[in-house]
Amino acid sequence: MSKVIKLRKGFTINLAGRAELKVAGEVMPETFAIKPTDFHGIQRPKVLVKEGDTVKAGTPILYDKANPRVQFVAPVSGEIAEVVRGAKRKLLEIRILADRTVAYEEFPKLSSNDVANLQREEVVELLAKSGTWPNLVQRPYGIIASPDVTPKAIFISSFDTHPLAPDYDFLLKGQERYFQAGIDLLKKLTDGPVHIGLNADAEVSPVFTGVKGATLHKFSGKHPVGNVGVQIHHIDPINKGDIVWTINPYGVAQIGKLLVDGRYDSSKLVAVVGSEVKDPHYVKTWGGANVGKLVAGKIKQDNVRYVSGNVLTGTNVGKDGYLGYFDNMVTVIPEGNHYEFLGWLTVTPKKYSYHRAFGLLSFLNRSKPYVIDTNLQGEERAWVQTGTFDNMIPMDILPEYLLKSIMAEDYDGMESLGIYEVIEEDMALCEFIDVSKHDVQAILREGLTLMQYS
CATH class of the missing domain: 2.40.50 (OB fold (Dihydrolipoamide Acetyltransferase, E2P))
Structure with missing residues (x-):
């Protein structure tokens, strides 16, 4: 195994409402x-x-x-x-x-010997027809991988550092056989290696440490160290013309279940988390589940926001919405539809901010879990040059200049400033700390779309 890659940049948001490692039921x-x-x-x-x-x-x-x-x-x-x-x-x-x-629906069950004898095109057809192919995401652009392209490598992050993120060790406990079968099949799709990023700051499950046929890397640091894009940057950066694929651990196990059991199995453990959840926990359900049923009887108040995913990159789906395809968590936090007169000037231990001027007391006690609502504390305004964006992304890119080049539709600037290496989740922290209140992730997606179809 390679040495530990230690990253200093980033910011871990400590929210109240983390799920206990227990399954409350189905x-x-x-x-x-x-x-x-x-x-x-x-x-x-x-x-x-x-x-x-x-x-x-x-x-x-x-x-x-x-x-x-x-x-x-x-x-x-x-x-x-x-x-x-x-x-x-x-x-x-x-x-x-x-x-x-x-x-x-029944699909052929394949042994390890069967998988070893498969040709790449046969693997592509199996995954494409079975519905497991959409788990594969292409970088650059963060789009569904094309079956007609062979990536130079496939990357998997075995841990998630987003606020209140589920524990993948817990999600995949006892699924070593499925995960290994998934890795064996993924190796057929690339001429390069399959890379797995491990968390050097925690005990790692045998599901990941015992896997064969993959290259393991250890990472240490603050969020977004768990993002696969950050790990790609430090293992084998994406240059112009390069194509790599990514897949999350759940997707690997789902492919393994297809091989071993002959089924498209969307069952999963979902973390129900957030400060407004009574007794945050995990539940067993299936992909695309109705969110209202997952949280029924567990919400402390009515004025809340239901997010499929995490608070940085998730989607506001409402109580009647549905779990996203890639999501293994539902987050419930207070709705920020109240207003404070000169609230941005108020110094209070309840105000949480990365910036010391606005959240000095929270800065002095980062280990305390905080309750944060959705209030923006302001509205969009002209760019304020703070230099803090650079501290949020442990990658060799200049985020402020990249965003401005996107807004100016400067294709050469976007390319030279590293747009091929990032998608929304990699710059979500910039949006969280932005005193100018810009929709950073939406701006980045506009740039990615411009580059994709240019």
Whole structure:
């Protein structure tokens, strides 16, 4: 194993409401949904089902006309309840009225010898038809990987440092066989190595340390050290023309279940966390679950925000929304729809900020978990040059200059300033600490889209 890569830049946000390492039970909501909006890179979605159709877990229900080989499948069995469209008939959700017991489409079960004899194209077809392919994300751009491209390497981060993030060691406990099977198949998709980033600041599960056929790297530091993009930068940076793929540990295990059990299995442990959750915990459910059912009877008050994912990069889905495809957590925090007169001048131990001028007392006690609401404490204004963005990203890029080059649509500037190496999660901390209140992640996505189609 390589030496520990120690990163000094970053900022770990300590929020109240971390989940205890226990499973409170199984939750089977009445409805589930798959949302094309969870995926970047879908251009022309084509729905394969209509209301009233019956499906099994693994039945294709959607594909992209620009990439028809990749199927998006039902996470559970049941009846298609509704195809939800928005403005200009944009496809938002396909909702499924779930059966009480999940029925599965059957796929071939493959042994380790079978996998060893597979050709790359056979692997691509298996993953694309089974619905597990969307777990693979391409860098640059953070879009669904193209089956027609061979990446120079595949990267996996085995830990998450976002606020209140779930423990992947706990999520995958006892799934060593599935994870190894997933790694064996992923090796068929690249001519280069499969890299796994490990947390040097904590005990690591045998699921990751015992894996064979992958290159292991240890990382130490503050958030965003757990981001796979940061790890890529310090292992094998992305240059112009390079393509790498990333996948989270849950996706690897899901591929392994496809091989071992012959099923598209979307079951997962989900962390229900946040300061407004009574007794934060984990529950077992399935992908695309209704959020309201996951948190039923566990919320302290009504004036809250329901986030699928973490508070930095997650999506505000509301109580009636659905769990995102890549999410293993639901965060519930107070809604910030109240106003304080000259609140930004108030010095109080309850105010949490990276900047010492606004949150001096919280700066002196970073180890204390804080309750933070969604109040922006201001509105968008002209850029304020603070130099703090540079301290948030442990990568050799200049975030403020990159964002300005995006706003100016300066293609050469974006390229030279490192846009190929980042996606939204890598710059989310900049948005959190930005005194100018810019939507940094949205700006970055605009730049990535400009570069992708230029």
